[in-house]
Amino acid sequence: MKALANNFGVAEIEFRDWQEKGLVILNGVIKIDTENKSYKAAGVLEIMVPDMSISRSAVTAVFLRSSKSDGASTIVKSWIKDVRTICVEKLPEFDEFGPLTLYFTSAYVTLGHRTDCPLNTVLRPSIVNGGSGSQSASDTKAIVTDSWCYLYICFNKFAGADYKDAFECTLGGLPEDIDITFPVVTASAYAYTFGTPTSICRIKGKTLSCEGRIAFGEGSNQGDFISIFIVRKR
């Protein structure tokens, strides 16, 4: 889905999307120039798109990543305001660390459905060939449909041979038709930082690759986690 316009000065915005009654899932990356006049003037970031399947949504979360040296990130509120408008909360305190990047790995839903709520079929994806024991998970869960997946992984260890090194591993139990770039939230005992450091990862096919950690050195990083919705490419 290509956006028709936006109020914060980004030339082109495109999402991979899944839409059905009561649900919109968006995947996409948007880089924001915090010096742009339109961005500065905006109170809420608005993205105008062709008609969506829902006319409003509950608030969901979108990653906001700064250009600070540790990749400081947070989550911001996002919602569908009307059938053609996606809104994103603006956090001016991050502006000095621009450019900023929004990562959409998000589900937008409508509420008020009087449906039966049967238990979901939950998969447990596995890390098949974590390099030298450097990538291991304490908990994994996934929901896979024909059109989208939800993936949750909490890591015991998530690093390469050296913490700065890029690395990759293979995920078992997920479909191969996925390709998404997103931040992995890192765990840290260091409190009171500005936001939380994240590392950029990509899942393409069954391969999970990471650019390497850029903060907090060689800590155990127990508790790095992924929690994302992925639109399948089929």
Added chain:
Amino acid sequence: MKALPSIAFNEFKGSAGDVTARVSKGRQVLSTRCQHSHVKTGPQAVSRNRLSSISRSFRKLSDSQMKEWVILAERMKGISTFGKAAELTAHNAFVRINTNRTLAGMPMLESAPVYTSDVPEVDYDDFWVTPDRIIFVGLNQPSVHHRLVVKMSQTTSAGVSSGWNNIVIITPALSPDWGDADITEAYIDRIGFAPVSGQKYFLSFWWMDTETGFTGESMAASTICSDLSNVNKKLYKGRPRMNFSDAVSDENSPFKDMSLELSGSPVLVTASGEYGFLGNGSYMYIDFNDEDFPREDVDCFLMGRGLGKCKYEIACIEHSVRPLVGRDGYGRRIAISRRGGQYLKEFEVFGTTAEVAVTVIRG
């Protein structure tokens, strides 16, 4: 008029003082004249004060503003059920629009709103009038500016065919909650008691656009109070939304504005709230009762965003609901625990995630 004797001196017609004389079916009937009680109820007094205040404001408008209201009044007249357009003066239009806005808590308009399009009729799936609840569901709210106005009667015998003359405003400007308009409390506040099973109730309802003050055509319905809905004759089914109303916060585990609702298939969880892990550890338990929630177990991972000293830091927060056995007073417990990310003390949670309570495991 004084009572005058007829030529034959045997018939009296007319009124004298509080007595009226008339002839009915050959018989002389004397009756006392109805008197206005001059007793004003609280709501009537408020309504009359509001009307007179709005009415007085019209005289303070500039000439150009008055012309705008003249033009608007011309556009607004035209709806009539008798084939002839109802006349509306600029003053009438001003009072009508601004009364509507005032009822919705909006400030008065001095300049006439632009007449653009008609406010749609109320589109809804069903409604219930039961002894426990009065609720519309599946309302299709035209925009966030549109509010529902509902008028409803008191208890009426099931044999009464028309009671719309006795309806009163229950909600002047209700914003539906995801298609639901629950007017139970408003009805009891206004009428004083809940609907009675087997009795008849008359309703009238319409949308009001709070931006312009325009209202849509009113829709009328009557129903017998029962457990079945008016349209589909079904029993009421609640939303899959947790009711935390009897949960109690403590100083180590404060929380506020908690909500958790399920939707879709596969089931997704949308939750929000503010929490504090102010005791030892990064977890808290909250006990509560909710017999209507359709699931025993709920498990999901949402992201928390730090508040206070941890502002904007991110953590993965598991929300796990389980039945509570052997503890008096409460039937459910939600455990809220940090599973990843940073160790937050105070944080807010918002967003939608997948529900992952496990009974079927593959892979």
